Amino acid sequence: SQQGEEDPQALSIQEGENATMNCSYKTSINNLQWYRQNSGRGLVHLILIRSNEREKHSGRLRVTLDTSKKSSSLLITASRAADTASYFCATDLAGNQFYFGTGTSLTVIP
């Protein structure tokens, strides 16, 4: 499978702490995206990082990409209870087709 894998599968932290989740993938990519999904609902696009970028920031989000290791990480700083959700990485291979990772379930305890 060319699907990515997130690590850890589940993460539980206290409000205010930072949350880091990782994504590994198998083939060369053009870009990598991170999405958030609240329970049983659609996914929300968070951030996209291109293959020639190494780091990108958006608000409390910081994404890194290491193409030599075929891995990416998503850091959420100063987490809030509202950040509780599942987080997925998605890699593009052909056209508008994306492969989603298995997801990290984040629980932020107030």
Add this chain to the structure above:
Amino acid sequence: KAGVTQTPRYLIKTRGQQVTLSCSPISGHRSVSWYQQTPGQGLQFLFEYFSETQRNKGNFPGRFSGRQFSNSRSEMNVSTLELGDSALYLCASSTPGQGIYGYTFGSGTRLTVV
């Protein structure tokens, strides 16, 4: 600006029946992609339509089909339903040149096959 609208939100069908799900993309978006999400398999790509043409297709049996209309609205159909087809079906729209914003997903249709 209205988001991606999927109907119905919930659906219960019996094995052997067929089902049609609908997706209305964001106005101006011409690409519609469909994904199946299950606890065991995660998010799996079904197919993508652009300007009424199927551009990409995932690894699903022929029971899964779709189409796109001239107004970019899309439908997907599953025939001869099996218990394993129970899933959250998500549609996402995008438009050329807006790839940096990724997909915009609908809230999904929860299909339960009994």
